[in-house]
Amino acid sequence: MGVIETEGLTKRYGSVSAVEDLDLTVEEGEVFGFLGPNGAGKSTTIDVLLDFVRPTAGTAEVLGYDAQESPTAIHQRVGILPEGYGLYDRLSGRKHVEFMIDSKDATDDPDRILELVGLESADADRAVGGYSKGMAQRLVLGMALVGDPDLLILDEPSTGLDPNGAREVRRIVRELADGGTTVFFSSHVLGQVEAVCDRVGIMQNGRLVAEDSIEGLRDAVGTGSSIELVVDSVPERIESVDIEGVSEIVVTDTTIRATCLDPGAKVAVLDRVRSEGATVRDLTTRESSLEDLFASYTVDGTKETEDEGVTA
């Protein structure tokens, strides 16, 4: 029994399909990254899980409750950072946290929550109308932590945060996950997800096009790491040499680029190029990021479904 479970979940707005036949399972205790470009149907899915939006077909269950029948039971045990939220401009940050504590009948200390998300005391006492996007994001994240939820649902939590803030969000997510909290979070930026997620699902045009662990996805796509060498003169027929662990060598002008299945093969490439008599002027290496992976799914997905004119 998953913490989040959808079956055949479909949401259409008129003839436009936002989510189509989605079967998704998030297991207890895992950090699940919900990926996809903007408009892929991530937020619509989350809105259905939270009963902000009613599905056209299919079912959604959260913590064993039907999302449409028992939303308050779900919200009691779930911490939420929704997409496109607003705040009560005239109330202070602390009042917001206190409101959530009252609403959930929780016993949290507002100051501890505010400290956890890095909102300073002076800021917490100001009306939130004057908050920056980053401060608002911290506040809502703090509100989501109230009542020690069993599940955190974070929709694009890094929006509006500087790299430091984004890193802190990842740290908080990791800490909570280590404490046993299930975390479901969406992002259109892979780097946010890569470091913290146990498993990812990739959405494209309302459909789940991939669902696996990050290693699993990597294996499936077969990208590895690469090394790029800028040389004074390219040795002849270097493209066709056979080096163990290297899948491909491409030459453009004075740059040699080798794609390696095995990271250790990079040194072999360097040695081989030098032994062929070339002088290496510059060198860059790159671990294949999930970005490539992501692109390989979503670009293909676009091609497949282009004709349907599906947007969300």
Next chain:
Amino acid sequence: MSWTTVARKDFADAARSRMLWAIVGLFALLMGVAALVPELIDVGGPTTGYGFAADLAETLVPVTALVAAYLAVAGERESGSIKVLLGAPHSRADVTLGKLVGRAAVVVVGVFAGFLVAGIVALVVYGELAAAEFVSVALLTAALGLAFVGIAVGISAATATRSRAMALAVGVFFVFALLWDLLPLALTYLRTGSLAALGESVPAWQVLIEQLNPSRAFRQLVDAALGAEADALAGGGGGGGGGNPFETQVSGETPFYLRDWFMVVILGAWAVVPVVLGHLRFRDADL
């Protein structure tokens, strides 16, 4: 009792609105001036003053209540704070009820603040409060406020955006404040095919339709509370006092639905029915 948390937060939020306090201040000022009018024109006492105050309130309270409540739900849907509110363990029914109670409390506090000023003016100027009349008119005005808060929260629950809620709220105000006065003409014309019959006695049901306007129901109740004397001076529309204000207008015995107590039912219905209808839309809406 989740709705109480919503109501408390809503009241706290509204209480920080400077505009709302400005409106309450203006209302209190006008109530004070109304209570002073009999002294200025040298006719009547505090009761007459409350009559003038009620006349003013008949227009001011609907505006104030509509302004105070038309964004209750729609404003949160437009700003997205509804996702924070409903993200907490509150049902949509908790939100609708909490909003109704929160905004009602704001309007009732405002009305009582206004009448407090009117009462103080009366005590100072006339040396007497006329407590029974004072309390009655203050309570009736609060009830009028509740009726319009009900209408406004109903509108707000039924609409997704600020601009639509505003359009409907303005529409409601004009219908009740202006258009309704044309209703007797229209009904008489539809009934008899001419306007010549105007001034003759009319069927009771036609009067009922006219009295369905919360402001008219309020008027009838105020007239009953203050008696004929204040009414005549303040230029009210009803007939004699007592249980039958329509003796001269309606042929035969006055049916129950034109009696004073039924006016309370009408005000109560306005406070409740629009909210229920609006909630049904809100309940099924995608946010």
